[in-house]
Amino acid sequence: MSDKTIGVLGLQGDFREHAASLKAIGQNPVLVRRPHELEQVDALVIPGGESTAMWKLATTAEMFEPVRKRVADGMPVFGTCAGMIMMADRIVDAAAGQQTFGGLPITVRRNAFGRQTESFEEPIAFDGVGELTGVFIRAPWVESVEEGVEVLARVTSGPATGRIVAVRQGNLLATSFHPELTTDHRVHEYFVDLVRAA
Numbered sequence: 065m066s067d068k069t070i071g072v073l074g075l076q077g078d079f080r081e082h083a084a085s086l087k088a089i090g091q092n093p094v095l096v097r098r099p100h101e102l103e104q105v106d107a108l109v110i111p112g113g114e115s116t117a118m119w120k121l122a123t124t125a126e127m128f129e130p131v132r133k134r135v136a137d138g139m140p141v142f143g144t145c146a147g148m149i150m151m152a153d154r155i156v157d158a159a160a161g162q163q164t165f166g167g168l169p170i171t172v173r174r175n176a177f178g179r180q181t182e183s184f185e186e187p188i189a190f191d192g193v194g195e196l197t198g199v200f201i202r203a204p205w206v207e208s209v210e211e212g213v214e215v216l217a218r219v220t221s222g223p224a225t226g227r228i229v230a231v232r233q234g235n236l237l238a239t240s241f242h243p244e245l246t247t248d249h250r251v252h253e254y255f256v257d258l259v260r261a262a
């Protein structure tokens with residue numbers, strides 16, 4: 065168990081599944097919904113869900129600026145799917161006015177895999193973790209990364225072959241897919257190691 069407290073942003077999306085994954089590997093995650101709760105965590109998971117809804121709820125809850133600032137100040141963050149979108153500096157196919165916390169110098173394309181493949185599973189080779197099953201649900205992909213961003217996984221078959229689906233820069237980790245929806249907790253372990261080292 066790490067002595068660091070990991071929060072899960074609990075405004076919208078599959079935050080319960082992330083909390084369960086973290087508990088399964090011996091962590092004691094706390095849900096973060098208000099600014100004072102954010103102050104009590106050393107790291108944050110931003111779940112999958114819907115990035116425009118998350119942006120609006122974060123704004124209403126007066127969480128948008130506080131989270132943005134903690135990310136900019138170097139807090140370790142792990143975002144999945146909508147969480148990845150929230151961490152990206154730029155979005156292609158954003159909703160009108162849609163904003164992100166930012167922090168990762170990447171461009172993501174929302175709903176990139178198209179209607180025909182709204183939801184699918186795909187074997188992924190994840191650098192530093194190994195082979196795993198990627199669960200994609202109306203997922204974004206990473207259209208481009210700036211220098212210094214490490215590409216950890218790409219799609220290896222089908223029409224989207226080569227597309228980037230996992231990245232890391234320093235304390236920021238993001239995946240297009242949902243490790244929290246599987247019983248394989250190695251990506252969460254990877255994040256916990258990152259948090260410990262931070």
Ligand SMILES: NC(=O)CC[C@H](N)C(=O)O
Pocket residue numbers: 111112113114115116144145146147149174175201202203204
């Ligand atoms: N499963 C997900 O998180 C989907 C993300 C969603 N398509 C969005 O734009 O936010």
